[in-house]
Amino acid sequence: EAGVAQSPRYKIIEKRQSVAFWCNPISGHATLYWYQQILGQGPKLLIQFQNNGVVDDSQLPKDRFSAERLKGVDSTLKIQPAKLEDSAVYLCASSPSSGGRVFEQFFGPGTRLTVL
Amino acid sequence: AQTVTQSQPEMSVQEAETVTLSCTYDTSESDYYLFWYKQPPSRQMILVIRQEAYKQQNATENRFSVNFQKAAKSFSLKISDSQLGDAAMYFCAYRSLGQEYGNKLVFGAGTILRVKS
Known part of the structure; x- marks a missing residue:
């Protein structure tokens, strides 16, 4: 079976x-997760979807981060406006x-974001 | 809230030898899952092994095994016959089974494993 796909792989x-x-x-x-992994740290959950509903977004900085999961499949995570401290790898898992x-999470390759 | 601690930022092992990575966690729950994930430079998180807290028997997967000490809240990973391909960052992770915590993973800070030839 195909794994979790993410794009882009890198963004500056x-x-x-x-x-x-x-x-x-x-x-x-059915369940999709976005994690933020800052260099040298373990991943931290940003948001969790169950189908297209949000289960947990308690650690999502909602003033600048937003996420959606249309039709309960693909998901998009947006940052606007980005700050230097947002430089990290963003991992998606399902x-x-x-x-x-059912208790396992399968991870994508991640997107490495660099904010200059 | 649950926390996971990996006290070894970096470990080294000679090829073909055995190494043990440490992990402790803090929780008030009696039922949960524990995992070890491997993250090579490619960044793809790969599940190495999992342990259900209700099982007394330690999990094993080929060259990988765990020492699960529930009372001590300790969950170490032993890698036998280490190979060059084992070099990576290893993360210990906790998953609650309680509804109030959802099913997110709580990760430790990771241990870099270097394998010497």
Whole structure:
């Protein structure tokens, strides 16, 4: 089965610009996650979707970050305007809603964002 | 809130030898999952091994095994017969089963594993 797809792989922008990342989860996976991984740290959850509804966005900086998951499949994470501290790898993950691997998360390759 | 601590920022091992990576966690829950993920330079997070807290038996996956000490809240990863391809960042992660915490993963800060030939 195809894995979690993300694009772009790399993005460099100036501070105060906007940027968007795209994620396509594994087919049939109901739950989708966006994590932020700052260099030298473990990933931190930004937002979790169950189908197209938000389950947890408690750590999403809502003044500048937004995310949507249209039709319960693909998802887009946007930053507007970007700050220097947003430089990080943004990881998308998905998990199934049933079956023996329901407690596992499958990760995409991530997008490395550099804000200058 | 749950926390995960990896006290070893970096570890080195000689090829073909054994290395153990440490992880401790803090939780008030009795039921949960613990995971070890591997992140090579390509950044793709790969699941190495998982442990269900209700299981007393330690999980094993080929050369990878864990030492799960529930009372001590310790979850170490042992890699036997280390290979060059094992070099990566390793993350310990906790997943609650409680509804109030959703099913997000809480990660430690990671341990860089270097394998010497």
